[in-house]
Amino acid sequence: MQATVDRLIAQLPILQEVPVWAVYLVWMIVVGAVLLATVSLIAGITSWVERRIAGRMQSRIGPNRVGPNGFFQWIADGLKCLFKEDITPDNADWSLFRVAPYLVFVGMFGAWAVLPYSARIFAADLNVGILYVMAITSLVVIGILMGGWASGNKWSLFGAIRSSAQIVSYEVPAGLAITTAVVMSGSLSMQGIVKSQAGPMGILGWNVFNNPFATIAFFIYFIAAVAEGNRTPFDLPEAESELVSGYNTEYSGMRFVFFLFAEWANLFLIGAVTTTLFLGGWQGPFANPDTWWGVMIGGGWFFLKSCVFVFILIWLRWTLPRLRVDQLMGMCWRYLVPIAFVCLLGTLLWMSILGQRAFFGVIKMAAGVGI
Amino acid sequence: MSYFGDIVEAVVSIAKGMGVTIRTMVRPPETVQYPDIDVLDPKMAGYSANLKPVSERFRGILTVNTDSCVVDNLCARACPVNCIQIEGLKGPKTKAKNLLPGGKDLPKTRYPVRFDIHIGRCLYCGLCVEACNTGAIYFTREFRGQTQDYGNLVRHFVSESEAERIKKLAEEEAERAAREKAEKEAKKAASEEKKDTGGDRPEGEDQ
Numbered sequence: 225m226q227a228t229v230d231r232l233i234a235q236l237p238i239l240q241e242v243p244v245w246a247v248y249l250v251w252m253i254v255v256g257a258v259l260l261a262t263v264s265l266i267a268g269i270t271s272w273v274e275r276r277i278a279g280r281m282q283s284r285i286g287p288n289r290v291g292p293n294g295f296f297q298w299i300a301d302g303l304k305c306l307f308k309e310d311i312t313p314d315n316a317d318w319s320l321f322r323v324a325p326y327l328v329f330v331g332m333f334g335a336w337a338v339l340p341y342s343a344r345i346f347a348a349d350l351n352v353g354i355l356y357v358m359a360i361t362s363l364v365v366i367g368i369l370m371g372g373w374a375s376g377n378k379w380s381l382f383g384a385i386r387s388s389a390q391i392v393s394y395e396v397p398a399g400l401a402i403t404t405a406v407v408m409s410g411s412l413s414m415q416g417i418v419k420s421q422a423g424p425m426g427i428l429g430w431n432v433f434n435n436p437f438a439t440i441a442f443f444i445y446f447i448a449a450v451a452e453g454n455r456t457p458f459d460l461p462e463a464e465s466e467l468v469s470g471y472n473t474e475y476s477g478m479r480f481v482f483f484l485f486a487e488w489a490n491l492f493l494i495g496a497v498t499t500t501l502f503l504g505g506w507q508g509p510f511a512n513p514d515t516w517w518g519v520m521i522g523g524g525w526f527f528l529k530s531c532v533f534v535f536i537l538i539w540l541r542w543t544l545p546r547l548r549v550d551q552l553m554g555m556c557w558r559y560l561v562p563i564a565f566v567c568l569l570g571t572l573l574w575m576s577i578l579g580q581r582a583f584f585g586v587i588k589m590a591a592g593v594g595i
Numbered sequence: 596m597s598y599f600g601d602i603v604e605a606v607v608s609i610a611k612g613m614g615v616t617i618r619t620m621v622r623p624p625e626t627v628q629y630p631d632i633d634v635l636d637p638k639m640a641g642y643s644a645n646l647k648p649v650s651e652r653f654r655g656i657l658t659v660n661t662d663s664c665v666v667d668n669l670c671a672r673a674c675p676v677n678c679i680q681i682e683g684l685k686g687p688k689t690k691a692k693n694l695l696p697g698g699k700d701l702p703k704t705r706y707p708v709r710f711d712i713h714i715g716r717c718l719y720c721g722l723c724v725e726a727c728n729t730g731a732i733y734f735t736r737e738f739r740g741q742t743q744d745y746g747n748l749v750r751h752f753v754s755e756s757e758a759e760r761i762k763k764l765a766e767e768e769a770e771r772a773a774r775e776k777a778e779k780e781a782k783k784a785a786s787e788e789k790k791d792t793g794g795d796r797p798e799g800e801d802q
Contacts, residue, residue, distance in 0.1 A: 281616045283625040283644075543616045544609065559602065 255347050259336055267489040268298035274488070274538045281542045308477040315376035316474065324371030325475065325482035331363030332486040332493060339496050340414045342506045342523035343513030353414035354402055357497060358395070361452070364486065365391040368454075368461060371483075372471035383470025386549060387454060387461035393556040394451040394458075400564035401445035404571050405501040408434050418505030419513075426511055426525075430504040435578075435586075437570035442502040444564045446533075449494040451552070454487065455537055457544035458552060465546075495533025496526070503529050635736050654719040655737045657712050659752040663731035665691045666705035670723035670732050678716035679723060679732075682709040684765035694730030701729055706765065708758040714740055715748035 229251050233239045239247055272287065272295060279286025287294035312321055338353040340346050350356050365388050372384020406412060408431045409420040423429015432442045451458040462470040472483045499505055508525035512518025547555070578586055623644045627634060632642045639648045649655075666683030683705040691703035723732050742748060753761075 277620065280620040280624060283619055283622070285624045285626045285628070539613060539616060543612045 259347055260333070263333060263336055263489050264485075266492050267485050268302065270488045270491055270534060271301070271484070272298045273534070274491075274541075277535070277538050278542045281539075302481060305481040306478055310477040310479060311474075313376055313474050317374035317376065320370050320374035321474075322479070324367045324374060325479040327367030327370060328364050328486045329367075329482045331361055331365075331367060332490050334360035334363070335493055335497070336489075338414050339493075340418050340500055340505050341526055343415075343418075343511075343519045345519065345523055346415065349413055349415045351416075352412050354406060354412050354417065354497075354501070357414075358399065358402065361493075362391070362395070364490075368471050371475070372461075375471070375474035377474050379467040380471050380473045383461040383463065383467045383473070386463075387471060389549075390454075390458060390460060390552060391452050393553060394448045394560075397444050397556060397560035397564040398448035398452060400561070400568055401441045401448065402501060404438060404441040404564070404568050405431050405445070407568070407571055407575065408438060414500055414505070418500055418507060421504040421507050423504075423507075426504070426508045429507065430502065432502040435571060435574045437567040437574060438502070440563060441567040441571070442498070444560050444567065445501060446494075446498055448556075448560060449498060450537065450540065451556070453490045453494050453537075455491070455494075456541040457547050459541075459546060460549060460552060463546060491534045491537050492530055494537065495530035498533055499526060499529040505529075649736045649738070651736070653736045653738070654721055654734045656714050656735055656740055656750075657717060657723070657732060658735050658750075659710050659712070660694060660731045660733075661707050661710060661753055661757070663691050663694050663729045664707050664710065665701055665703045665729060665731075666707050667728065669726040669728065673722040673726035675720065675722065676716045676718055678713040678718075680709065680711040680713075681707055683707050684761060686761060686764045686768045687771075691729050691731075693728075694733070698728075698730065706761045707753050708761050708765075710752040712750050712752070713748060714750055715745070 229248060233244070233247060275297070276286040276288075276294070278284075287297040290296045290300045312318055335357045337347040338350050338356055340349075368387045369384045372380040372382075372387070375381070405417065409417040411417055411420060417431075421429045421431055423433075427433075431438050433439070454461050460470075461467075462472070464470075467473070472480060475483060504525075506522030506526040508522065508529075510518065511522035511525050513522065625644045625646055627639070627642055627646055632639055634649050637648055639646075664681075666681060668681055671677070671679040671681050685704055686706040688702060688704050690700045693700050719734075721734065724734060727733075740748070
C-alpha cells in the first residue's frame, strides 16, 4: 500500500508540503479505521446470520423482531452490552483480567491487515504474510489463557488451559497444511499465493486442484482452523455444558463483547485464509487484476468463497456434538499430523516428478498419452 | 484397517448429520409466532409448518348460555371446587333451547339472576359440562385468562341489567301467579257457595 500513498503524494501537490511520515500516519489510521469498520460489520452480521441459521436448523425462527427479519439484532445486542456494568470479580487479577479481551481482539484483528481482499484491495502485502497470520493469531490464545487465569475461577481456568492445549496442538497440522500450500505457490506473501493460483477459467489453477495430496491438505487445514477458532465441535474452551462458559465466564459488558466479537470475526478470517491458501483467493471467472472491474469481481469472489466457509462453519457447529479432550488430542496427533506430513511429502514428490502441472494438466496429459 | 476405517466412518457420519441439519433448515420453522398468528383460527393464517391450531375439544375457559340455563344447579353441585355460584328466580314458563346435539328442549321456569364462575379456581375437569342437561355451560377454546385484578377472575355471566330485567319479570310473574291464585280461590269459593246453595256441578271441574 506504500506504493499507493507514494503515487497519491506525487499526484497531489498539497501533500508534498506536509512531511511524508504524517501522510503515512494519516493513511494508516484511515485504512485501520476502514478495516475496523469492515470487521465490526462482518462480525455483527455474522452473529445475526449464525443465530438465524441455527434457528432454522433447529426448526426455530431465530431473532426476527429488530428490523426486517431481525437484521438489526446485532446492533441491539451490542448497545445492550455497551450499557452494561463492566464487572471485575474480587479475586480476579485486575490488570490481566482487564487487558485480556484486547489481546484476543488484537490477535484476531491483526490478521485482517494482510488478507488479500482483491488484487489491489489489501491493507498490507507482507512478504511473510502467511507466517504473520499464524504468528498474530497465536496472540488470541495468550489473551484467552490470560483471561481464564485472571478470572480467579476454576472453570475459566479449565477453559483457558484447554484452549491453549488445543491451539498449540492444532497449530502443527495447520502449519503443515499451510506449508503444503506455500510449497505449491512458492510464496509466503498472501498476494503471491493468490497470484500463483491463476489458471484456466480462474478455477482450475487453485491449489486444492493441484494434486490429490493438496485436496487432503485443504481438508486438514480446514479442520485445524476450526479447532484453532474454538468452534464446535472443538469448542472445548467454552463448553457451555461443562464449564459454564469457559474462559469468558466472569466477563460482562463490553469486555465480553470483545470475546464474542473476536469469535465471530474469526469465522470470516478462517474462511478467508482457507480461501487464500487453497481456493484461489480472489481468483475466479472474470477476475482480472489489471482492470478495475476485474478487481471488483475478484473481491466479490473472495467475499463469496469466505462466506461459503462461514456458512459451512455455522452448519458444522449446529450439527456436530463436542469432542472430548482426549478425542480431540487423539484426532490431532494420530490422524491430522501424520496425514498432513504425508500430504506435504506427497506434494513435494508430485512437484519434483510432474513439475508445476496441476491435477487437470496431468489428466489431460494422460488422456493425450492414451490417445 | 481400523485406522482408515475410522476416517471413513467419521466422514460418512458427519455427512449424514449435516444432511439432517440442512434438510431441517430448508423446511419452514415449526415455531408459531403466537401473538401474531391466531392459534384459534383453524387455518392459522401465516403459518405453514406442522403444528395444529388449538383443538376443537380443548378445555379452555368455561362459558354459559344463560338463555338455555334452567337453573337446576346440577353444574354447581357437580363442581368439585365449588367455583360456580348460581341464583335463580321463578319466571314465566317457556322452553329452554337444548344446545346439545340431538337433545330435546326442556321446559324453563327458573331464570338465573346470578351465574358466576371463578376461573381462578376452576379445574377444567368438565364435570359441570357433563352434568348439564341443556348444554348451557360449555368449554370455549379461550386460554388467555390473565388479568391485572384478582376480582376479574370471577366471570359474571348475568349482567346487572339482565338481572334487573329478570327480577322485574319474576315480580310480574309472581303478581300474575298471585292474581291467578286469588282468582282461582275466588272461583273456588264461589263454586263452593254455589254448591252449598244450588247443587249444580261447577263448570270445568273434574274431567
